[in-house]
Amino acid sequence: MSELVFGVDLGGTETKIGLVDEAGGIVGKRIIQSRVSDRSELLVTRIADTIAAMISQASVDQESVLGVGIGSPGSIDREKGVVLFSPNFPNWDNMELKQKIEEKTRLETFLENDANAFILGEWAFGKHAGSQNMIGITLGTGIGGGIISHGQLIIGADGFGGELGHVIVEPGGPLCGCGSHGCIEAIASAPSISRLASEVKKRFPESSMFRQGTTPSTKEIFQTASEGDVAAGIVLERVYTALSVAIGNYIHIFNPRYVVLGGGVSRAGKPLLDGIRDRVGRYTMTSFRDTCEIVLSELFEDAGIKGAASIVFYKLS
Amino acid sequence: MSELVFGVDLGGTETKIGLVDEAGGIVGKRIIQSRVSDRSELLVTRIADTIAAMISQASVDQESVLGVGIGSPGSIDREKGVVLFSPNFPNWDNMELKQKIEEKTRLETFLENDANAFILGEWAFGKHAGSQNMIGITLGTGIGGGIISHGQLIIGADGFGGELGHVIVEPGGPLCGCGSHGCIEAIASAPSISRLASEVKKRFPESSMFRQGTTPSTKEIFQTASEGDVAAGIVLERVYTALSVAIGNYIHIFNPRYVVLGGGVSRAGKPLLDGIRDRVGRYTMTSFRDTCEIVLSELFEDAGIKGAASIVFYKLS
Numbered sequence A, B: 001m002s003e004l005v006f007g008v009d010l011g012g013t014e015t016k017i018g019l020v021d022e023a024g025g026i027v028g029k030r031i032i033q034s035r036v037s038d039r040s041e042l043l044v045t046r047i048a049d050t051i052a053a054m055i056s057q058a059s060v061d062q063e064s065v066l067g068v069g070i071g072s073p074g075s076i077d078r079e080k081g082v083v084l085f086s087p088n089f090p091n092w093d094n095m096e097l098k099q100k101i102e103e104k105t106r107l108e109t110f111l112e113n114d115a116n117a118f119i120l121g122e123w124a125f126g127k128h129a130g131s132q133n134m135i136g137i138t139l140g141t142g143i144g145g146g147i148i149s150h151g152q153l154i155i156g157a158d159g160f161g162g163e164l165g166h167v168i169v170e171p172g173g174p175l176c177g178c179g180s181h182g183c184i185e186a187i188a189s190a191p192s193i194s195r196l197a198s199e200v201k202k203r204f205p206e207s208s209m210f211r212q213g214t215t216p217s218t219k220e221i222f223q224t225a226s227e228g229d230v231a232a233g234i235v236l237e238r239v240y241t242a243l244s245v246a247i248g249n250y251i252h253i254f255n256p257r258y259v260v261l262g263g264g265v266s267r268a269g270k271p272l273l274d275g276i277r278d279r280v281g282r283y284t285m286t287s288f289r290d291t292c293e294i295v296l297s298e299l300f301e302d303a304g305i306k307g308a309a310s311i312v313f314y315k316l317s
Helices: A038-059 A097-105 A112-124 A190-199 A218-226 A228-253 A264-268 A270-283 A300-315 B040-057 B097-105 B113-127 B188-197 B218-226 B230-254 B263-268 B270-283 B300-315
Strands: A004-009 A016-023 A025-033 A063-073 A075-077 A082-085 A109-113 A132-138 A143-149 A256-260 A293-296 B004-010 B014-021 B026-033 B065-072 B075-077 B082-085 B109-113 B134-139 B144-149 B258-262 B294-297
Touching: A004 A038, A004 A300, A004 B188, A016 A038, A016 A300, A025 A038, A025 A097, A025 A300, A038 A097, A063 A097, A063 A112, A063 A300, A075 A109, A082 A097, A082 B230, A097 A109, A109 A112, A109 A300, A109 B026, A109 B144, A112 A132, A112 A143, A112 A256, A112 A300, A112 B065, A112 B230, A132 A228, A132 A264, A132 B300, A143 A228, A190 A218, A190 A228, A190 A264, A218 A264, A218 A270, A228 A270, A228 B230, A256 A270, A256 A300, A264 A270, A270 A293, A270 B075, A270 B294, A293 B113, B004 B040, B004 B109, B004 B300, B026 B040, B026 B300, B040 B097, B065 B113, B075 B109, B082 B097, B097 B113, B109 B113, B109 B300, B113 B134, B113 B258, B113 B300, B134 B263, B144 B230, B218 B230, B218 B270, B230 B258, B258 B270, B263 B270, B270 B294
Parallel strands: A004 A063, A063 A109, A132 A256, A256 A293, B004 B065, B065 B109, B134 B258, B258 B294
Antiparallel strands: A004 A016, A016 A025, A075 A082, A132 A143, B004 B014, B014 B026, B075 B082, B134 B144
16 A cells, blocks of 8 residues: 655645555645734644545555655744744744644654755655755745755754755945945845846846836846847856856765756746856866756645645654 | 775875774874876885785784775776776876776775765764765865765766866856866966966066066965965955855755865965955855855875775665
């Protein structure tokens, strides 16, 4: 009989809960509200109740369910299974997920941050599943990272490791929300790319990036760059360079087989991938040539659920 | 009975061979010539013969010797125990250490690069021995790195990982021997520090750094900086900043408990350590505050032998 796990993808407008088999197939799925304004006790109860309902309603043997994996934004306490602090979700502080879900469902529950869940999803279900050396970078509102090195998720002495969004690639560069200057997140996250675009408006007021306003979306920026717009090209050159410096550094440090890009910005697709692939060699020693492939995640819509589910498969492997 | 291992510290003028106990005590030691001009066959034979002689001459039970660890510069094939290529030692290419030493001594032999041997030495015998999350940086003619994360030496998919000397901290900065620009090695290795000093001579011809000539040694640079020389201070500011950016990045990536500095440049001691400690916080998120201590290696003279010996303890642990 197939082994099943629950994957819970905690998000800022909705939370997706899926029942996932060991091949990554989704055999059941619920979407519940999780508004930023929801208090943490309410949200925990709603998640626990939904899982309990899915078990009783689906005709699955409880024995075949290995556990519950939860991917959460923000900083977490893995041991206690508590979301400690999420910059964008102040009402969710100290959300005691593990205890409540285990009480309600009698299923072992594991909490992980969403960027680590992303790379675990690739490790379990991605195109290059099973690779022992792979790095995930999620390019979205923020930038997150997850590292699997020698088959081990790198979390470090206090569980804070894998913080790839805040490595510095432009010392003295743009101020980041974290307080440092020149973090990759201050250059290549979606809001940072838009900000870089708005900053070139003075020099390029006629750029078609600004058709809709002074702060274009990343989609508009990639679109106008593909049409040959010089200003958009300058913005993306800086983004590609920053990402290539960071990825080149990770290649020297980890000698990974794959770097997998995900998150909203990665939907730019081929131009982004080509932009990085074309430049990363400039920042990498020749001995690393052809050791690492930079790829886009192919898990798409259910990446969050699958990533969350994979936490359980990883923990119990 | 105490367990013993041989540690072989392969160097460009001499090779040190020590018989080391599990507490890091050196119970026997030989120093043999290993000139850059020596052909690799000759050198391998000399090392193997010396180990064989040390076994027969010392009154040690062969049973109590666990193996031979060799720390080598350059790139290596761990499986075959061969030094493939060492930029500074062209005559040593394809030195088949493992096979020859195992033949002569019947002792299992392990080869590792010298920077990885350095951090393994700290893990086995250093002040913070046993820490599962520590990073070593050797600051010398080149810059090397070794990473222990979750108790595992990080070597990556092809064994090339831990190449911390060639992470880029100044994109577009000084050209490095590796072909990239702005690697940490191009700024903070001993020859790079001297070169940075010579580059400020035009602006500061009267600086006392240049008492002995246009390319001062790192020792002279640290000395004149400590006397309040502005030009030397400017050079070291750049070195400290580059090292702090790199170390800040490693802290985000690995959340290590210790970063241990070794190599010739680290003999500068307290000013170097203070220079980095004072700056690294600028490049690190506040959540990492007080998670990592930056320290100097205290293994000193026999660090090479102890590091090499620790390879065996690590492999068999």
